[in-house]
Amino acid sequence: MTLLSLAARNLLRNRRRTAIALAALVVGVGGMVVLRGLVNGQQRIILENIVLGQLGAVQVHHEGYLALVQGSPLSLDMEDSEALRQRIAGVPGVVGVSPRLAFGGMLSMPEPEGAEEREPRTTFLQVLAFDPALEPRVTPKRMEWVGEGRFLSEAGAPELMLNADLARSLGARVMGGEALPQEQWPALLAADRDGALNGESVRISGTLVSASPGDRRVGYVPLATAQRVLRMEGRVTEYAVSVEPLEDARRVRDALRASLGPGYEVHTWEDVFPFIAQLLGQQDFLFGILSTVFLLAVLLGIVNVMLMSVLERVREIGTMLAVGMRRRSIVLLFLLEGWVLGLVGGVLGALVGGAVTFWLHQQGILLPSPGANVDSIIRPFVSLSYLGRSVVMAAVGAGLAALWPAWRASRLRPVEALAST
Structure with a gap:
């Protein structure tokens, strides 16, 4: 001292x-x-x-899904059962579970009235389907990127939220709650697991803005709508899981793997996007x-x-x-x-x-x-x-x-x- x-x-x-x-x-x-x-x-x-706006902290898929994700393997789907949701939600640290369907499709716009020549207004897009009531618990920032409109119903109404830039290029506008005849609605087309092309008329209920550069050909639909189009009622391709605190994502991943057993693969956001x-x-x-x-x-x-x-x-x-x-x-x-x-x-x-x-x-x-x-x-x-x-x-x-x-x-x-x- x-x-x-x-x-x-x-x-x-x-x-x-x-x-x-x-x-x-x-x-x-x-x-x-x-x-x-x-x-x-x-x-x-x-x-x-990435985590709160797109992926969620942890994702659950059918075994082998992530290796073939670029091909949107609809055949590697899972049954969307309440028992499976409860098993996932019962793991300590899990605070939200959201079922999803991810697939590629086409959007065909109706021919404008009075047009002398048909304009090419069909485009490919990547579609993510989720339950509008459950998804905000997993990715709360996702709905903050809605530029205009919203899902008008949580019961699986035929609705589509489209990227704002894509909507502008197609001349699509948000329909809101207005009662337009279905022949004036765009058509969402997609091939099911057997390769057969199916479609359904959908109402443009909102537009999406982007917080990061990337492909603008994206859209959201309610889960029930996608299941009808793809003929996959009661089936999903992934479960997104939110974890608190986020630092526990790896521990929750390991616990889910032990709880779900073989036939499923569980990944954190780091596993899905390792470059991040x-x-x-x-x-x-x-x-x-x-x-x-x-x-x-x-x-x-x-x-x-x-x-x-x-x-x-x-x-x-x-x-x-x-x-x-x-x-x-x-x-x-x-x-x-x-x-x-x-x-x-x-x-x-x-x-x-x-x-x-x-x-x-x-x-x-x-x-x-x-x-x-x-x-x-x-x-x-x-x-x-x-x-x-x-x-x-x-x-x-x-x-x-x-x-x-x-x-x-x-x-x-x-x-x-x-x-x-």
Whole structure:
């Protein structure tokens, strides 16, 4: 404790130099915290768009489905039974289950009245069918991307929500609740499991906007509508599962695999979109490199400060050695000076960085997304544990930066130190 108080007083002897070193630490640690907050905010946007807007945390399929998903294997379907839903929902951590049917189809628009020549108004699209009452529990952001309209019924009415860009190119408009004759409705066409083409007239009940660039040829229909078109009443191709907290997705996946047994395959969002997990990992890796370089640059300044302190206090060090202070105590004294400098600078930097991050979180940062209809708003955030780690890194790093100057101070010979000017 005596050495610690002495180290603190020594730092106050040259307040200008100490203030410069503290300012460098505050900028370094604060910059690390703000950068981590920005990375966290961007990663949260990506996860929300993927997990809460498209996939769900976990998906259950028939065995072998994911390997053939590009071919939309309707033959790898499952019975949509209440017993199976209850088995899935009974796993701890599961908070929502939504049955789905995914398939490829065509949309054929009716010929405009009074048109002299028939215009080509048929297009292919990827259709996702779900229960409008259950899907929001699994992907709550999905319905936030509805630009206009909504599903008018939860009982499986023949309705279609179409991507806004696709609807515009086809000249389709939202019909809402207006009573148009069915001959003026578009026709949704799709091949069933046997390859036979089936169709049903559907009402355009809404349009969809996109929060990320990608194919615009997508649409949503109620599950019952898709089951009629595909002749798959009571059948689904997947169950989407929501998990709280999201970090438990892998544990829930393993528990579902054990509960459902053979014949089913269970995947997390990371398994379905592995490139997203790789992207997040690469971002963390790059952040680690940048923060390390940033912190090393600051710590080099600490080395310079401590060396200057040793050079200015040669006679003082010689006096301490002459009166019997051990060399290891000299080393410890300078290490404590570096540690105190790092601790104070780390705390101040974490507070400043945390305050800036909190302000940015409240304000939000608009992030335009090329090719998307909706701009994302990044809200940076950092955890208390990261703030604590930042302080520890600054304190330990500053202590280590003082190691060489401390060793040099301890190697001075008392006679030569006292004779120096």
